[in-house]
Amino acid sequence: MAIYQEYIMASTLDEAYALNQKKSAVIVAGNMWLRMCKMRKKTAIDLSALGLDKIEEREDAFVIGAMTTLRQLEKSEALNGAFGGVFEKALSPIVGTQFRNTATVGGSVYSRFGFSDVSTVLLAMGASMVLHKRGEVPLEVFQQEKPDRDILTHVVIPKGQRAGVASVRMSETDIPALVCAAAVRDGKMNIAVGARPARAVLAAKGVSPDLTAAELGEIAQNVMYGGNMRAGKAYRERVAPVLMARAAAACREV
Amino acid sequence: MMTVDFTLNGKRVSAMVEADDSLYKMLRGLGISSVKCGCETTNCGLCTVHMDGKAVLSCSVPAPRAAGHDIWTLEGMGRLAKALGDCLADEGAEQCGFCAPGLMMNVLALAKENPNATDEEADAYLAGNLCRCSGYMSQRRAVRRFLDGVVSGEWEKEEVQA
Ligand SMILES: Cc1cc2nc3c(=O)[nH]c(=O)nc-3n(C[C@H](O)[C@H](O)[C@H](O)COP(=O)(O)OP(=O)(O)OC[C@H]3O[C@@H](n4cnc5c(N)ncnc54)[C@H](O)[C@@H]3O)c2cc1C
Numbered sequence: 001m002a003i004y005q006e007y008i009m010a011s012t013l014d015e016a017y018a019l020n021q022k023k024s025a026v027i028v029a030g031n032m033w034l035r036m037c038k039m040r041k042k043t044a045i046d047l048s049a050l051g052l053d054k055i056e057e058r059e060d061a062f063v064i065g066a067m068t069t070l071r072q073l074e075k076s077e078a079l080n081g082a083f084g085g086v087f088e089k090a091l092s093p094i095v096g097t098q099f100r101n102t103a104t105v106g107g108s109v110y111s112r113f114g115f116s117d118v119s120t121v122l123l124a125m126g127a128s129m130v131l132h133k134r135g136e137v138p139l140e141v142f143q144q145e146k147p148d149r150d151i152l153t154h155v156v157i158p159k160g161q162r163a164g165v166a167s168v169r170m171s172e173t174d175i176p177a178l179v180c181a182a183a184v185r186d187g188k189m190n191i192a193v194g195a196r197p198a199r200a201v202l203a204a205k206g207v208s209p210d211l212t213a214a215e216l217g218e219i220a221q222n223v224m225y226g227g228n229m230r231a232g233k234a235y236r237e238r239v240a241p242v243l244m245a246r247a248a249a250a251c252r253e254v
Numbered sequence: 255m256m257t258v259d260f261t262l263n264g265k266r267v268s269a270m271v272e273a274d275d276s277l278y279k280m281l282r283g284l285g286i287s288s289v290k291c292g293c294e295t296t297n298c299g300l301c302t303v304h305m306d307g308k309a310v311l312s313c314s315v316p317a318p319r320a321a322g323h324d325i326w327t328l329e330g331m332g333r334l335a336k337a338l339g340d341c342l343a344d345e346g347a348e349q350c351g352f353c354a355p356g357l358m359m360n361v362l363a364l365a366k367e368n369p370n371a372t373d374e375e376a377d378a379y380l381a382g383n384l385c386r387c388s389g390y391m392s393q394r395r396a397v398r399r400f401l402d403g404v405v406s407g408e409w410e411k412e413e414v415q416a
């Protein structure tokens with residue numbers, strides 16, 4: 001359990017950023033993951049009063065506040081309308097409604113969990129992260145970096161694409177044993193693989209959306225998989241091309 | 255220690271909490287005994303309460319975050335909660351009953367959000383409420399009966415409170 005000495009409701013991003021420069025501080029988003037972490041910190045910095053829980057539509061992109069909950073994404077008519085329901089499909093298996101009412105998109109991407117459905121979908125969609133200090137960074141880059149003391153403020157998803165996702169879970173609301181997402185923009189397709197079980201990666205970038213099963217199999221083969229308590233390496237290797245094909249087909253359907 | 259002022263079941267209250275206390279712990283400290291803690295790891299749904307009209311897991315909401323917000327527990331849910339409890343009892347949907355308060359709070363949230371939910375939609379909505387005794391089928395029947403009653407106005411004419 002996380003133990004804090006003081007709990008501060010940040011009133012500006014600058015304040016939150018300044019407080020977070022000390023190693024003895026921690027950012028609190030949905031608190032769903034932090035709750036389970038064994039840590040002792042002096043200062044917990046709550047971001048919930050900063051108005052970062054909005055989904056804004058711009059001409060070329062959706063800009064999603066880091067404190068937007070997974071349930072808001074799942075139920076957003078604007079997002080699901082624009083991207084063929086991919087968020088509803090990807091997020092509805094995560095734990096339960098009450099959980100998704102609180103867990104945030106920021107906490108999900110910032111943590112760079114290997115098992116993240118959220119990061120896998122956003123990666124395929126070419127999303128970028130807006131950090132308070134550093135500015136905009138492509139998720140593809142951010143995903144490979146170590147966590148620093150910056151604050152994620154927004155996630156930007158380019159419009160004009162179709163996306164699909166497919167995952168396999170040992171039981172319905174468990175974390176995924178493997179998840180694949182595909183997105184097609186300007187006639188080119190990206191494919192991302194998560195829960196390998198290592199961090200999600202882009203398996204293919206800018207390929208044809210009409211790849212054959214054999215070509216998808218080749219792409220799947222070039223991804224590194226491992227084993228953990230949810231699935232073995234060999235299982236993931238066998239399942240990956242199937243999930244890729246389903247995610248790609250879902251893009252074509254929407 | 256810090257003071258948290260919030261609304262609990264329609265009444266303004268104040269609680270003294272530690273910086274790392276959960277909403278669950280604060281509510282129990284205020285004598286709210288319907289809220290139970292099962293897993294404390296966001297998996298079981300036992301600790302469900304409503305915060306600003308949404309079902310949340312009180313074991314994982316930081317107590318200080320409740321400041322200025324509107325919290326409801328089963329104690330404040332009135333006649334609809336009684337009707338739902340009767341549906342659960344009539345369908346034999348409880349054995350130990352430990353999961354009931356959390357399940358009921360989530361069913362009441364569902365009734366407010368989507369009273370016309372199909373069985374499949376209700377299953378998906380309630381997937382975060384685990385029960386180790388009932389096998390779920392009796393709960394499913396009770397939820398169906400309750401939602402049908404909400405839609406037909408059988409339980410009462412008042413709105414679902416949350
Ligand atoms: C039991 C359980 C099951 C889960 N199952 C799944 C699943 O199936 N699929 C899936 O995709 N995910 C799953 N998750 C992960 C979940 O969806 C969230 O990603 C996770 O809870 C973190 O989000 P949060 O808002 O709760 O963040 P918190 O727990 O509050 O924070 C997580 C970390 O991120 C940091 N942080 C948060 N926000 C920011 C920010 N804006 N800027 C900088 N740092 C920040 C915090 O300091 C902390 O280190 C699961 C989590 C749990 C606990």
Ligand code: FES
Binds near residue numbers: 290292297302
């Ligand atoms: S006690 Fe909160 S989810 Fe189990």
Ligand code: FES
Binds near residue numbers: 349
């Ligand atoms: S009736 Fe015992 S846990 Fe549900």
